[in-house]
Amino acid sequence: MTSRWRDAGVGLGVLVGLGALVAVPAVVSAALPSQGPPVTRPVDVGYGVRVDPPPGARLDVAESRPGTGEVVLRTGEGLRIRLSAVAYQGDPAPFTAHARHRLARDELLRPAGRPEPLRASGLRGEWGPLTGEQPACYAVLTGPEVAVTALVTPVPDCAALPAPVRAALTGLRLDPS
Structure with a gap:
């Protein structure tokens, strides 16, 4: 027993x-806490890419790895801005197509209109609306040795993107290393 x-x-x-x-x-x-204090300085996304966060934006500390290629910012308007940077050399068109395909596969988001050209300091590419369970805006930018994908959710219409968020996307910059 x-x-x-x-x-x-x-x-x-x-x-x-x-x-x-x-x-x-x-x-x-x-x-x-999942969010840090408001970010007041430029954030190093990685691979030489920096972003000036919108006023009041907070770094999502659970999902962000500044300097390594992945940063998630949360704004006061309830928006989530995910920035992913990777080392990339070559023709921007295949990377852009791959990024769109990855957003469709992983995030279940499909293009909802024609993308528009987008330029930032040292980077150029496109941005446009996506439709899915949570509508979004995306941006894909490439530079000489880097590519950046940005996803802003939830945004019902990219034309209604708040000006500070739009400024953060157009203000992405590639700092010389």
């Missing part, structure tokens, strides 16, 4: 241990 109680105790201990492995990280994650 004692071995049964011992086995039951060991089994219960294993279950409590596994439960702790699941519950403790979830509790810690919930307790930590």
Whole structure:
């Protein structure tokens, strides 16, 4: 009889241990803030790309890795601006097509109109509306050795994009390294 109680105790201990492995990280994650203080300086996206955040924007600390190619900003208007930079050399057209395909595949967003040309300091490309569960605006910009994809959600109409957010996209710059 004692071995049964011992086995039951060991089994219960294993279950409590596994439960702790699941519950403790979830509790810690919930307790930590997901957004930092308002960002007042340019943010290094990565690969030499910098963004001047809209006034009052906050860095999403859970999803951002400044300087490594992934930055997510949250604005006071409830918008999410995700900027992804990668090292890229070559013809911009294939990268732009790939970025649109990736947005359709991963985010379930489809182009909802003709893209318009977009220029930023050292970068050029296009931007336009996307439709899906959450309408969005995207921008794809390339430079001599870098490509940037920006996704702003939720935006029902790119023409209604707040001026500070539009300025952040057109103000992206490629700093010489």
